[in-house]
């Protein structure tokens with residue numbers, strides 16, 4: 001149960017990890033969870049639906065001399081489990097990003113790559129504070145691991161050759177951040193993390209630098225974001241849909257990150273849905289069962305309530321129409337119509353300019369739909385219609401109505417073609433592009449258009 005003695009409490013900052021494919025996002029999250037667990041204390045981490053909660057005590061146990069826990073009154077860090085800017089762009093609230101803070105993972109040998117640039121664009125647009133994890137320092141030739149040492153000291157303990165090679169790569173990244181308009185430096189040289197981006201050299205494999213990263217994230221949250229973390233623990237719960245999933249025995253459910261107030265079983269909620277907001281009542285609030293209790297079937301346990309910040313699975317009627325990235329609001333002490341209007345207004349903030357003629361865009365979340373729309377605007381590709389969801393027969397019919405051949409196309413980001421749309425697509429004069437990388441999707445479409453134009457000449 002939530003502690004109800006204090007109505008105005010500081011919640012845990014929500015952290016998202018993003019970066020280019022293969023730069024080590026998943027490994028970093030695994031390392032953070034793994035090292036926290038091997039810290040050994042009971043309650044070292046709490047696994048939520050879609051997120052992992054690492055309390056301050058655990059962080060301070062891992063960070064040793066780097067942290068003085070008495071400097072902090074924020075309770076810890078909540079890491080969103082699905083890495084990548086796709087999941088990050090799900091996390092939007094009121095035109096900003098719901099993740100309070102982000103870790104941008106960059107492979108120290110590889111530097112900035114297209115998805116690093118995409119991630120930077122999202123971070124800039126949403127004004128999200130972030131830290132750069134310059135990952136894979138252990139791959140530096142001649143690297144001499146210094147487990148348990150702060151990364152600055154570990155760097156100093158390397159051979160001159162290894163240190164200078166690594167420094168060269170690190171300064172390359174700092175230069176690339178500067179080209180992107182951010183002033184950055186190695187984290188121990190940064191005085192003000194609001195003005196300068198801290199770069200933390202680390203290895204998601206050896207774990208060197210990981211405590212430093214957690215320390216920087218804690219410090220940044222504590223110094224600059226404390227006010228935003230103040231919540232009313234009695235307040236009507238507010239959250240964002242991470243994912244819509246069918247769950248045996250429960251039907252359509254929504255994995256939700258709750259960032260304000262409290263959500264209780266039986267609460268009436270309004271959820272952003274395709275077409276209109278969904279007005280429904282919570283049938284069950286589900287959390288993962290502790291690992292040792294997991295049997296084949298009952299992976300979840302029912303809880304009576306969850307307070308922010310938390311990840312929880314909500315089961316309720318009509319959630320099949322819910323959209324990833326959409327708001328979830330508990331209706332308490334005010335008319336439901338007011339909450340419905342609020343949810344509608346929030347969804348209306350998602351800017352997708354449509355034209356009378358153009359391509360059909362489908363994406364898995366509202367955030368990624370918005371990111372697609374922005375990228376297409378920059379590439380000067382007009383959009384006829386843009387929606388969240390898998391590709392359905394209706395989308396093919398709509399694409400066929402486009403009045404230029406090259407626009408008879410569907411661009412699907414992180415979505416599938418529904419089985420019942422397969423024959424429809426075969427019989428239609430519509431070209432389908434799907435990908436889980438925005439720039440590749442647009443590049444494929446542009447190549448197709450160029451080839452088509454060349455063929456016509």
Ligand code: GDP
Pocket residue numbers: 019020021022023024025026027028083135136137138139202203204205206
């Ligand atoms: P993601 O696509 O960003 O989630 O990247 P992954 O975490 O899946 O990592 C991609 C590959 O890089 C995997 O083979 C990892 O084992 C490897 N890798 C990730 N971090 C490190 C690191 O710090 N050091 C080394 N040597 N390999 C790493």
